[in-house]
Amino acid sequence: MVELAILGFLGERPLHGYELKRRVAHLTGHVRPIADGTLYPAIKRLEKAGWLSRRTEPGSRAAPRHVLSLTEAGRDELRRRLRDAGGVQISDENHWFTVLAFLRQLDxxxxxxxxxxxxxxxxxxxxxxxxxxxxxxxxxxxxxxxxxxxxxxxxxxxxxxxxxxxxxxxxxxxxxxx
Amino acid sequence: MVELAILGFLGERPLHGYELKRRVAHLTGHVRPIADGTLYPAIKRLEKAGWLSRRTEPGSRAAPRHVLSLTEAGRDELRRRLRDAGGVQISDENHWFTVLAFLRQLDxxxxxxxxxxxxxxxxxxxxxxxxxxxxxxxxxxxxxxxxxxxxxxxxxxxxxxxxxxxxxxxxxxxxxxx
DNA sequence: CCGCTATACCTCGCCTGCGAGGTATGGTCC
DNA sequence: GGACCATACCTCGCAGGCGAGGTATAGCGG
Incomplete structure (x- = not known):
């Protein structure tokens, strides 16, 4: 679910991890913070799979940021996941809302x-x-x-x-x- | 969540695992089957903690059943969990509905x-x-x-x-x- | 009485997500 | 300029739940 959210948000525009965290937290409706231990390993997984790339930028007012963006393969993967949504993605409201949030990108x-x-x-x-x-x-x-x-x-x-x-x-x- | 559901249903009446499975599956609203690999280990955990006891009965039309019932300690635990419900139990709809389903037993x-x-x-x-x-x-x-x-x-x-x-x-x- | 099916229980390995811990950096306040 | 805080990233171990596998038993059809 977190992976889909990451792919989805990055499909809209490149973002750094911290901003991604904020958006994913709001995605569930009532702010339900997402743990660092969830977000960063997920980013790593997606990066390893070649679905997103990072570019380091000097931090605006803190530590350097890693700006993440979707690769072409990543965009394909996003569309694939949206198109093939089934099972829990359909039956569980939380998962379903995540699908809905990005369904527009399945053009x-x-x-x-x-x-x-x-x-x-x-x-x-x-x-x-x-x-x-x-x-x-x-x-x-x-x-x-x-x-x-x-x-x-x-x-x-x-x-x-x-x-x-x-x-x-x-x-x-x-x-x-x- | 599954543990609370088990404690809750057994708080109403003794049940065997298979029947428990049916009820827990319906609890989520639209039937979302609960995996054996979720239910039985959870039962084991609760049993080990002394919160429920089992009594073997000859199966009505199949293998022998293990009829589970809540111990006194189990009832205390159920009430404790309902009373102290917080965090995910309050914020996540699935968890919250599970709490609601048994809140009556918090007398x-x-x-x-x-x-x-x-x-x-x-x-x-x-x-x-x-x-x-x-x-x-x-x-x-x-x-x-x-x-x-x-x-x-x-x-x-x-x-x-x-x-x-x-x-x-x-x-x-x-x-x-x- | 043989095989099939439904019932009933159990185990194992995997994946996802959490929480607690840690590091580092830039800005602000005194 | 030192302390402190917010920002930003990361790792580790744990727990809950899933799916695929396995076992066993009672009833039923042929």
Whole structure:
């Protein structure tokens, strides 16, 4: 997930590690700082794979900065990861948001739509949090206010996302598949 | 997170591993299967700590089952974890939902309210996904439909949760702190 | 009664991310 | 000009979770 975020942000413009850290932290919505021990090894991995290059600059008001930029191979990799997004990337909200944040860089609208459709199909699957044997329980059915909260919140999210997905899919391929 | 889920479900009733697996999978909302390699080692850890005990039963229509139940120490641990929920448990939606799912078992309403208040305070913190320098960008401000999606979905979720939090907090301690 | 399938449990190695530690440099304040 | 702080980068060990593999058992179809 961090790797995708790094590739994505660098796909927009070259950045040094520290600035990258700030942006990735904000990416999760409510600021959730990303640990140095996560960011820098990830940068190393990507660099080793030839997806980004660094150029050292004198620090503006501190230690020298390593300005990172995406190589051509890196841009290909970014597009590949966006196009092939699946599994956790589709089902986990944090991962999914990361994909969404950079999906614009996958410049073929048909491919963008395909990714959105995968998410839509995933959300469509009937789902519930709690069961009584086989039967799913609705929010109103149990007296536990906290579980009611879970269901109401999840429902609100799901609705908002579905509405947005439909509208965006329509805009992307007006007479596309399904 | 898995450990809390195990403690929580076993706090409701004794279960064997396989059934536990089913319930934990549903806990995330849209069925996200939990790997065996996650569940069973977690059970082992909890058992080793003395928080749950097992009793072997002949399998109903397959291999023998290990029915797990919470020990007294396990129940204490569950309550401790719920009461002290913080950090990732508050800030990450997946973790937070796990806490919520079992918060009822923390039987002191004042303590329940304290946990909810921590989440509320976290959600209150001003937050945004994308910045232009220092200034946060609103959904309407950029033309990227995917980032617009992120913001609109996040906003809908946040609103629904805030509404629920306020209502529930009021019900929990009508004249409580703040 | 043989093989298949579903149930049920377990282990191992890997990958990702975290936290705690460390280094270095430029600017500011006294 | 020395102390201090913010910036900037890095490493190490750890923990949680995953996936692929393996074992075993009960029931069912042919």
């Amino acid at each position: 073929d609208p048909a491919q963008q739509a395909a990714v959105l459709r995968r998410r839509r199909d995933f959300l469509r699957e009937p789902s519930s949090f709690f069961y009584e044997g086989e039967r799913p329980l609705a929010a109103e059915e149990f007296e536990d206010p906290f579980r009611q909260g879970i269901l109401t919140i999840a429902r609100a999210t799901s609705r908002a996302e579905m509405r947005w997905l439909h509208a965006t899919l329509k805009a992307l391929d007006p007479q596309g598949p399904r | 002191d309403p004042a303590q329940q309210a304290a946990v909810l208040r921590r989440r509320r305070d976290f959600l209150r913190e001003p937050s945004s996904f994308f910045y232009e320098g220092e200034r946060p960008l609103a959904a309407e401000e950029f033309e990227d439909p995917f980032r617009q999606g992120i913001l609109t979905i996040a906003r809908a979720t946040s609103r629904a949760e805030m509404r629920w939090l306020h209502a529930t907090l009021k019900a929990l301690d009508p004249q409580g702190p703040r």
